[in-house]
Amino acid sequence: xxxxxxxxxxxxxxxxxxxxxxxxxxxxxxxxxxxxxxxxxxxxxxxxxxxxxxxxxxxxxxxxxxxxxxxxxxxxxxxxxxxxxxxxxxxxxxxxxxxxxxxxxxxxxxxxxxxxxxxxxxxxxxxxxxxxxxxxxxxxxxxxxxxxxxxxxxxxxxxxxxxxxxxxxxxxxxxxxxxxxxxxxxxxxxxxxxxxxxxxxxxxxxxxxxxxxxxxxxxxxxxxxxxxxxxxxxxxxxxxxxxxxxxxxxxxxxxxxxxxxxxxxxxxxxxxxxxxxxxxxxxxxxxxxxxxxxxxxxxxxxxxxxxxxxxxxxxxxxxxxxxxxxxxxxxxxxxxxxxxxxxxxxxxxxxxxxxxxxxxxxxxxxxxxxxxxxxxxxxxxxxxxxxxxxxxxxxxxxxxxxxxxxxxxxxxxxxxxxxxxxxxxxxxxxxxxxxxxxxxxxxxxxxxxxxxxxxxxxxxxx
Numbered sequence: 001x002x003x004x005x006x007x008x009x010x011x012x013x014x015x016x017x018x019x020x021x022x023x024x025x026x027x028x029x030x031x032x033x034x035x036x037x038x039x040x041x042x043x044x045x046x047x048x049x050x051x052x053x054x055x056x057x058x059x060x061x062x063x064x065x066x067x068x069x070x071x072x073x074x075x076x077x078x079x080x081x082x083x084x085x086x087x088x089x090x091x092x093x094x095x096x097x098x099x100x101x102x103x104x105x106x107x108x109x110x111x112x113x114x115x116x117x118x119x120x121x122x123x124x125x126x127x128x129x130x131x132x133x134x135x136x137x138x139x140x141x142x143x144x145x146x147x148x149x150x151x152x153x154x155x156x157x158x159x160x161x162x163x164x165x166x167x168x169x170x171x172x173x174x175x176x177x178x179x180x181x182x183x184x185x186x187x188x189x190x191x192x193x194x195x196x197x198x199x200x201x202x203x204x205x206x207x208x209x210x211x212x213x214x215x216x217x218x219x220x221x222x223x224x225x226x227x228x229x230x231x232x233x234x235x236x237x238x239x240x241x242x243x244x245x246x247x248x249x250x251x252x253x254x255x256x257x258x259x260x261x262x263x264x265x266x267x268x269x270x271x272x273x274x275x276x277x278x279x280x281x282x283x284x285x286x287x288x289x290x291x292x293x294x295x296x297x298x299x300x301x302x303x304x305x306x307x308x309x310x311x312x313x314x315x316x317x318x319x320x321x322x323x324x325x326x327x328x329x330x331x332x333x334x335x336x337x338x339x340x341x342x343x344x345x346x347x348x349x350x351x352x353x354x355x356x357x358x359x360x361x362x363x364x365x366x367x368x369x370x371x372x373x374x375x376x377x378x379x380x381x382x383x384x385x386x387x388x389x390x391x392x393x394x395x396x397x398x399x400x401x402x403x404x405x406x407x408x409x410x411x412x413x414x415x416x417x418x419x420x421x422x423x424x425x426x427x428x429x430x431x432x433x434x435x436x437x438x439x440x441x442x443x444x445x446x447x448x449x450x451x452x453x454x455x456x457x458x459x460x461x462x
Contacts, residue, residue: 001025004036006051011372025379028417053387059118059380060326061360063285064264064314071104071442073318075455081233081294094168095448101129105137107438115325115407116382118415119144124200139191142420148200148227149180158205158239201228205239216255225260232265233296248273257282267297278307283363288332290316312360325407349402383412
């Protein structure tokens with residue numbers, strides 16, 4: 001298939017942009033890329049899909065996402081993190097069934113695909129949500145998923161026993177660590193290698209030093225990557241201080257710093273932490289909307305960039321972002337650092353597009369397969385329709401993507417050579433069925449948790 005007449009942002013080594021460009025897809029890979037006139041001449045008998053008026057980018061890669069939480073969109077607005085977790089989200093998630101987990105995964109994946117995300121890193125899927133269902137949803141939809149299954153053995157947040165997890169979410173070494181190994185053996189590499197299974201460790205304070213060390217040893221011996229929330233709020237910093245560490249010195253002490261680790265949020269770091277990160281090759285997932293909405297703080301992205309730390313981008317969960325749209329996340333990532341630094345050149349649009357594509361691929365260890373549009377790489381790309389009144393005019397396509405486009409402008413999504421979204425509509429999933437099931441199950445979860453009065457409108461409803 002030839003996809004023709006698009007403006008193509010390749011994000012290849014030279015960062016070239018091809019006007020009136022074309023991509024030839026053969027099976028699951030990019031077989032050729034260049035000017036439309038050249039490729040049409042070369043492959044005169046090839047079927048053609050016209051993308052006039054669209055900007056094509058590599059498939060977006062979300063390096064931090066909670067698929068279960070999309071079922072809880074809008075249930076915990078305007079709360080700080082610890083209250084958000086202990087009084088609302090953990091209570092709701094502790095009432096999930098496996099069927100709820102599958103419905104939530106489908107809702108998340110459908111939204112991600114429709115808004116241009118072709119690969120995502122699930123942070124820590126709890127056992128009660130049904131990991132098999134998550135994998136099945138990835139397999140059925142056609143998306144790529146790096147799927148972190150939770151690892152934990154302490155049922156609280158940070159160092160305060162008052163910040164206890166809901167009993168329904170508590171897991172031990174056998175269920176979490178050994179359960180992850182079981183799922184890795186069952187699912188890793190399945191669905192045409194679109195599924196990768198990861199360790200999804202809980203935040204420090206939720207995992208014993210011994211279990212961290214066991215997990216990191218297994219990570220090294222078996223090649224299982226790790227993702228973990230870290231230094232998100234001041235309470236995390238207080239925990240590290242209570243054990244005579246900074247965030248990164250603690251992570252180093254239990255073997256977490258590694259090119260196979262993605263640490264999430266990373267708001268409360270000092271200069272020594274950044275040096276350790278840089279030296280270790282550990283990756284960071286930046287989630288500006290979640291950090292801003294929960295008043296957690298702002299990650300030191302410009303300082304991390306200066307230290308050559310690889311930074312990806314994530315939406316986090318729907319209750320702390322309210323959307324899985326990575327295009328919207330890109331805009332805030334490009335703006336928020338300008339505001340606090342008083343420097344309009346800080347974190348330019350080009351850097352943010354790299355975070356959401358090639359940097360994300362590096363963080364997931366998939367940079368040889370995805371993250372840029374190059375000969376031989378997997379055919380994962382997104383066509384954004386820029387013909388609407390809200391998108392015109394535009395002159396710099398990177399600027400147009402980062403500052404103007406949203407997920408609602410996504411027209412075509414191709415993953416592994418297969419078209420999954422056409423004319424903005426899902427091809428592999430029944431959107432109406434997914435939405436109806438999500439509406440039903442989200443209401444049931446809230447009712448079981450006894451929180452209906454807490455989540456309803458604050459203003460009077462007649």
